[in-house]
Amino acid sequence: MADTQSKQVHLNSIEALTLAEREPERMCARFAAMHSADAAELLLDCTDLQQRLTLFYLIPDELQGDVLLDLPEGMQEDLLAQLHAEDIGDVVEHLDSDDATDILQAIDRKIADEVMEHLEPDEQREIKPLLTHDEESAGGLMQSELFKVRADWNVERVLRVLRRWGQEIEHLHFIYVVDDEDRLIGIVSLHELLFLEPDQQMDAVARRKFISTTPDQDQEEVARLFDKYALMAIPVLDENGVLVGRITADDIIDVVREEATEDMFHLAALSDQDDLAESVPITAWRRGVWLLVNLGTALLASSVIAQFEHTIATIVALAVLMPIVASMGGIAGTQTLTVIVRGIALGRITFDNAKKVLLKELRVSCFTGVIFALVTGGVSSLWFPQYGWLLGLVIALAMLINLLAAGLAGALIPLSLQRLHIDPALASGTILTTVTDVVGFFAFLGLASLILL
Amino acid sequence: MADTQSKQVHLNSIEALTLAEREPERMCARFAAMHSADAAELLLDCTDLQQRLTLFYLIPDELQGDVLLDLPEGMQEDLLAQLHAEDIGDVVEHLDSDDATDILQAIDRKIADEVMEHLEPDEQREIKPLLTHDEESAGGLMQSELFKVRADWNVERVLRVLRRWGQEIEHLHFIYVVDDEDRLIGIVSLHELLFLEPDQQMDAVARRKFISTTPDQDQEEVARLFDKYALMAIPVLDENGVLVGRITADDIIDVVREEATEDMFHLAALSDQDDLAESVPITAWRRGVWLLVNLGTALLASSVIAQFEHTIATIVALAVLMPIVASMGGIAGTQTLTVIVRGIALGRITFDNAKKVLLKELRVSCFTGVIFALVTGGVSSLWFPQYGWLLGLVIALAMLINLLAAGLAGALIPLSLQRLHIDPALASGTILTTVTDVVGFFAFLGLASLILL
Numbered sequence: 001m002a003d004t005q006s007k008q009v010h011l012n013s014i015e016a017l018t019l020a021e022r023e024p025e026r027m028c029a030r031f032a033a034m035h036s037a038d039a040a041e042l043l044l045d046c047t048d049l050q051q052r053l054t055l056f057y058l059i060p061d062e063l064q065g066d067v068l069l070d071l072p073e074g075m076q077e078d079l080l081a082q083l084h085a086e087d088i089g090d091v092v093e094h095l096d097s098d099d100a101t102d103i104l105q106a107i108d109r110k111i112a113d114e115v116m117e118h119l120e121p122d123e124q125r126e127i128k129p130l131l132t133h134d135e136e137s138a139g140g141l142m143q144s145e146l147f148k149v150r151a152d153w154n155v156e157r158v159l160r161v162l163r164r165w166g167q168e169i170e171h172l173h174f175i176y177v178v179d180d181e182d183r184l185i186g187i188v189s190l191h192e193l194l195f196l197e198p199d200q201q202m203d204a205v206a207r208r209k210f211i212s213t214t215p216d217q218d219q220e221e222v223a224r225l226f227d228k229y230a231l232m233a234i235p236v237l238d239e240n241g242v243l244v245g246r247i248t249a250d251d252i253i254d255v256v257r258e259e260a261t262e263d264m265f266h267l268a269a270l271s272d273q274d275d276l277a278e279s280v281p282i283t284a285w286r287r288g289v290w291l292l293v294n295l296g297t298a299l300l301a302s303s304v305i306a307q308f309e310h311t312i313a314t315i316v317a318l319a320v321l322m323p324i325v326a327s328m329g330g331i332a333g334t335q336t337l338t339v340i341v342r343g344i345a346l347g348r349i350t351f352d353n354a355k356k357v358l359l360k361e362l363r364v365s366c367f368t369g370v371i372f373a374l375v376t377g378g379v380s381s382l383w384f385p386q387y388g389w390l391l392g393l394v395i396a397l398a399m400l401i402n403l404l405a406a407g408l409a410g411a412l413i414p415l416s417l418q419r420l421h422i423d424p425a426l427a428s429g430t431i432l433t434t435v436t437d438v439v440g441f442f443a444f445l446g447l448a449s450l451i452l453l
Numbered sequence: 454m455a456d457t458q459s460k461q462v463h464l465n466s467i468e469a470l471t472l473a474e475r476e477p478e479r480m481c482a483r484f485a486a487m488h489s490a491d492a493a494e495l496l497l498d499c500t501d502l503q504q505r506l507t508l509f510y511l512i513p514d515e516l517q518g519d520v521l522l523d524l525p526e527g528m529q530e531d532l533l534a535q536l537h538a539e540d541i542g543d544v545v546e547h548l549d550s551d552d553a554t555d556i557l558q559a560i561d562r563k564i565a566d567e568v569m570e571h572l573e574p575d576e577q578r579e580i581k582p583l584l585t586h587d588e589e590s591a592g593g594l595m596q597s598e599l600f601k602v603r604a605d606w607n608v609e610r611v612l613r614v615l616r617r618w619g620q621e622i623e624h625l626h627f628i629y630v631v632d633d634e635d636r637l638i639g640i641v642s643l644h645e646l647l648f649l650e651p652d653q654q655m656d657a658v659a660r661r662k663f664i665s666t667t668p669d670q671d672q673e674e675v676a677r678l679f680d681k682y683a684l685m686a687i688p689v690l691d692e693n694g695v696l697v698g699r700i701t702a703d704d705i706i707d708v709v710r711e712e713a714t715e716d717m718f719h720l721a722a723l724s725d726q727d728d729l730a731e732s733v734p735i736t737a738w739r740r741g742v743w744l745l746v747n748l749g750t751a752l753l754a755s756s757v758i759a760q761f762e763h764t765i766a767t768i769v770a771l772a773v774l775m776p777i778v779a780s781m782g783g784i785a786g787t788q789t790l791t792v793i794v795r796g797i798a799l800g801r802i803t804f805d806n807a808k809k810v811l812l813k814e815l816r817v818s819c820f821t822g823v824i825f826a827l828v829t830g831g832v833s834s835l836w837f838p839q840y841g842w843l844l845g846l847v848i849a850l851a852m853l854i855n856l857l858a859a860g861l862a863g864a865l866i867p868l869s870l871q872r873l874h875i876d877p878a879l880a881s882g883t884i885l886t887t888v889t890d891v892v893g894f895f896a897f898l899g900l901a902s903l904i905l906l
Binding site for chain 2: 169171172173195252261264283284298319335342437
């Protein structure tokens with residue numbers, strides 16, 4: 001990348017810490033010349049909170065907030081917990097309203113109130129309404145800073161007011177045209193504005209077809225709108241159509257990554273708080289909880305096998321073959337589960353087409369079920385000729401049953417969780433493998449007991 | 454969502470098809486009033502290519518390209534394969550250069566050449582250089598349409614030229630300032646431009662600190678830059694610093710989603726071409742390939758068990774308990790694997806810190822290994838008291854070994870694939886479970902043979 005900024009950061013965290021101890025002023029100057037994201041990377045690479053604090057205190061006030069926001073949530077909270085309300089106030093006052101809100105929501109409620117008192121009245125006024133929204137909603141993402149004009153203003157007046165008040169608004173690409181009651185009636189891009197005559201009225205030139213969202217809309221849904229309509233910014237309107245904020249595309253890229261990570265982690269029996277930079281005991285604890293859940297379900301599967309001890313003692317080949325049935329079910333189920341979870345996240349699966357999707361998955365399972373029943377049955381008969389073709393028949397039937405169960409469970413689990421307004425990725429992997437293990441072992445060993453004994 | 458556009462689309466694909474047959478002109482008018490993304494959804498919901506074509510032909514030329522681009526890749530290619538070069542030419546000429554390139558890269562080379570001949574010379578000139586880049590690189594994402602000005606121009610001249618030539622450029626938020634050889638030297642946002650005096654020179658006002666990328670940069674890397682630096686657009690520079698294109702944030706949201714889906718699908722033994730809208734046989738075939746690979750590795754694991762038939766025949770409890778060791782290894786390994794794969798994708802794991810990450814994962818595995826060795830050993834001894842505490846010892850040791858193997862494999866597999874420039878998610882799940890199954894069964898049954906027999 002031929003960019004000036006990243007070239008300056010040929011400094012790793014160890015060098016930064018040494019510099020911070022020996023020549024704090026120089027380190028402070030280095031930070032001042034850095035992009036917040038690069039400074040955050042230095043903090044990320046520190047091995048503990050103490051080191052992170054050493055560096056953090058040397059970051060200029062106006063950069064500290066952005067650096068905090070670039071850190072993983074857990075680390076952000078740990079750092080904030082070490083700061084006084086007054087310091088946090090200094091950090092927050094340099095931030096846009098949406099970012100300030102994120103910081104205030106990451107700290108203790110009582111301290112947040114103290115911080116608010118330190119802020120200027122107009123900042124308080126901007127931030128207060130944002131604090132009421134859920135962090136993962138459009139309201140939690142939006143910023144109050146935007147540029148709105150009245151419908152009866154002409155281009156000249158818009159430009160005059162913009163030159164006077166608009167300088168500090170970041171990413172100002174759109175002008176929002178509102179009526180007397182602040183209801184959004186149209187949008188004009190800065191770009192379009194340049195092609196208009198000074199005396200043209202906003203009313204006449206604003207685009208009245210626009211995509212908008214509401215403060216309570218889930219952030220995933222907002223991301224879907226950005227993706228679907230290739231948006232660069234979206235206005236947020238309350239239930240009366242009053243313009244209350246806007247969300248820009250750069251914040252949505254963050255959301256899309258976050259949501260994808262969350263789903264991926266949930267599918268892999270990981271907490272979405274699992275972070276590379278977290279300490280070993282905390283990581284071990286977070287993963288251990290899920291491993292314990294899995295141990296429980298594995299014991300359940302084992303107790304199914306235990307019912308057939310006598311059968312296995314008679315035909316040991318069953319013990320050799322039984323993991324195949326369970327494993328194939330697990331993989332096939334995970335395939336379906338992942339397609340469905342992702343389809344829901346991308347808005348491709350909705351309540352309307354859920355039935356169609358479920359039917360398709362079942363038909364795919366029939367296909368693969370029949371094929372792998374034949375293949376596995378054949379392989380098993382060849383491998384253990386002493387039991388004749390009946391062993392092949394048993395594993396073929398068990399495979400068919402388990403692949404059907406896998407397809408059904410892989411589709412039904414996330415669709416049901418979604419219906420119940422639970423994250424469809426959460427715990428669904430564990431439930432699924434429990435189903436495919438239990439069904440797999442029970443079908444295979446049960447059929448063997450009936451047919452072979 | 455209180456938006457005008459989605460309100461108009463209270464029409465499902467069945468209604469659309471009926472309308473298309475009975476009153477094609479009315480359906481055509483409906484399409485003309487629709488956003489391309491909504492039209493694409495109607496096509497997506499059709500059950501086969503024939504239906505899709507019926508609707509597609511009724512979409513106005515200027516919308517057809519956008520609709521195609523909103524469809525999943527497979528479906529897009531199927532539709533394009535039915536069109537003549539001339540029709541594709543009509544579609545392409547309404548698109549921006551980056552989108553036109555995507556369409557041309559989705560069709561047969563020979564037809565693409567024919568389509569190019571149908572285009573205006575200046576369109577050909579814009580698209581030709583873009584065709585040379587890989588679809589998944591910055592060059593494949595960028596568009597040639599941008600607004601560049603010379604360093605010695607003043608604000609007045611910039612505005613004059615912009616008013617004359619800039620109207621058709623979508624998402625024009627930044628003005629690129631270049632030198633005599635077209636090398637980018639600075640950036641001015643439209644917003645900043647409004648605050649300048651008419652006689653100020655670009656040279657003096659352009660921001661010279663900016664993030665840029667090169668045409669051969671991987672799209673995932675570009676997405677990381679957008680995320681890290683909260684960008685709305687990025688200029689693309691060739692090896693000499695010459696401005697060759699730009700990429701806007703709305704296209705990056707697409708990339709981030711696509712890349713996340715790809716990783717998620719690869720981790721779940723799915724082809725990244727697996728799509729909800731694909732037909733049952735094609736889906737079954739794509740999944741079947743991966744299931745066949747898994748059958749191979751499951752047979753390998755079974756052949757390990759087969760070596761211990763005699764041991765199992767003597768102590769049937771081993772058959773009951775052995776899936777627990779394998780399952781815990783699989784889950785723990787998947788946890789590590791997912792964290793590493795995602796860390797690589799988000800740019801959090803690089804060549805520099807790979808060793809540190811690997812060490813952390815091993816230490817976490819030691820932690821969880823010891824704890825679950827104790828728990829599983831205890832539970833097993835209580836469950837099968839007839840074998841005394843020795844059975845507990847066997848499963849505890851096997852669990853410890855397998856969780857360590859899981860941590861090691863979960864980290865090493867994706868890190869090695871990454872070193873070899875292979876997608877770290879691809880096939881790593883299958884390799885991992887092979888390792889944890891084989892190690893799990895071998896350690897458990899092998900130790901049992903040594904200690905219990």
